[in-house]
Amino acid sequence: MDNINNLRAVILAAGKGTRMKSSTPKVLHKIFGLTLIERVINQVLKVDGIDKIFVVIGHGADMVQECLDKSYDKEKIKTVLQTEQKGTADAVFRAYNDLENFEGNVLILCGDTPLLDEKTLSDFLEYHNIKQADLTVMSALLDNPAGYGRIIRKQDKSLEKIVEQKDATDEQKTVNEVNAGVYCFRWKKIKQAFFEISTNNSQGEYYLTDVIEWAVKQGLNTQAYILEDSKKMLGINLKEQLSEAFRILNGEKLEELHKKGVTIYDDKSTFISPETEIDEDTIIYPNVYIEGTNNFGKHNIIGPNTTVYGNVKTEDNVKITQSQVSDLYADKNTTIGPFSHIRDGVKLAEKVRVGNFVEVKKSTIEDHTNCAHLSYIGDASLGSNVNIGAGTITANYNAITKEKNKTILKNGVKVGSNSVLIAPVTVEENANIAAGTIVTENIPPEALAITRSHLRIIADWVIEKKRLFLKK
Ligand code: UD1
Ligand code: CA
Secondary structure, eight states: OOOOOOEEEEEEEEOOOGGGOOOOOOOGGGTTTHHHHHHHHHHHHSSSEEEEEEEEEBHHHHHHHHHHHHSOOOTTTTEEOOOOOHHHHHHTTTTHHTTTTTTSEEEEEEEEEEEEOOHHHHHHHEEEEEEEETTEEEEEEEEOTTOOEEEEEEEOOOOEEEEGGGGOOHHHHHHEEEEEEEEEEEHHGGGGGGGGGOSTTTOOOOOTHHHHHHHHHHTTTTTEESSSGGGGGGOOOOHHHHHHHHHHHHHHHHHHHHHOEESSSSSGEEOOOOTTTETOOOEEEEEEEESSSEETTOOEOOOOOSEOOEEEEEEETTEEEOOOOOOOEOOOOOOOOOEHHHHOSSSEEOOOOEEEEEEEESEETTTOEEEEEEEEEESSEEEETTTTTTTTTEEEEETTTTTTOOOOTTOEEEOOTOEEEEEEEEETOOOOOOOOOOOOOOHHHHHEEOOOOOOEEEEEHHHHHHHHHHHH
């Protein structure tokens, strides 16, 4: 017997998504930083036994391909092209050559259903397996079934066929069990169907749904698995459904975090991606948006008014307030904000403080170093116990060569306010940079670097000026 451990998937993503009213292909719309197609693929990849996924692309194929190339290994995710959208069965047929002699089960789903999670798919496949089915279709009971294909059952409740809305009789339209658009085929039993279905329907398309009637007529074991939670099948056809899916994913995440012991004060203004993990006793203040994959430790404070764009990992007792952060590793007891901007590739060691109006990019900052006000730290490496005075700039960019250069400040370096470090430059241990200094060459350890015109004090200057003015 074949089992679910010999499994391939076909994801349909060639359609245009006309109703999205967008120049971006439908499946490239994002929720919490991940495209719809990536969300679907990521869940399918988690399913036990999946060894290969075929993605059928057509509209905006180049853009979709580029997105997939960035995120996945070509060995595992293979695209097949459907140049003309001749229907869902034709779309699956594009993968026929790759599947022809395949012995296991083929899971088929659409690229625009981001709420179908691994658990739902696994439950569905388990049902297919327990029933020893040749074909299983996922269905759902909806209050408003309009628009979907209807599941038509025989007197004895077994499956008969699926009828599309556009082809349904008035009586069939009253059926509220709909086709969720997810199927599992015992491939060698079903593959012949693709040569036998026709385009004899109101849309003149090859309907994948016709495979069900074909299988029933062949006397094959054909089953429907009714979804417990019908919102999992939500397909994105309209912008309002994109926001609905966003709200549902967010709601599920916040509920999970509440249960886990994270304090979230205002669910209405808190948005956290499904890919974000947060440990207990972390506090999330209002107005927080977190997308991408992140991992926050215990007893963190996040917010208010904080945006996280992904790739953040923090240890315990980290505080990030009123700031924008992406791509950060922050060790214990670091403080970021208010009003900090942490960009790509930033590593902060224990007890580092990055304060207001400080931008940090591609930099490593060692323990107990402060960078408290009004600074730009880019392509820099700051040692332990360094103090960066207000208004310090690492001038990392050479506008002629367009190169970025490194600034290295060793342990114990003190940089006075309003200094400019013209990179590439190294300041050795414990050296001091006087306020207002432009550092253009390497500074030896324990030295003072100072570029400053002498201070002149002109006595009674104001009085003299006023006297001259009053004479006129
Ligand atoms: C389809 C089902 C319907 C089901 C619904 C669930 C058919 C005939 N109907 O209808 O029973 O209730 O999904 O959401 O299958 N696609 C291609 N190539 C094509 C046509 C479609 O790749 O030639 C892709 C689309 O990009 C989309 C998916 O297949 O991801 C579904 O196509 P769509 O036209 O949206 O089908 P529905 O009318 O929604
Ligand atoms: Ca659809």
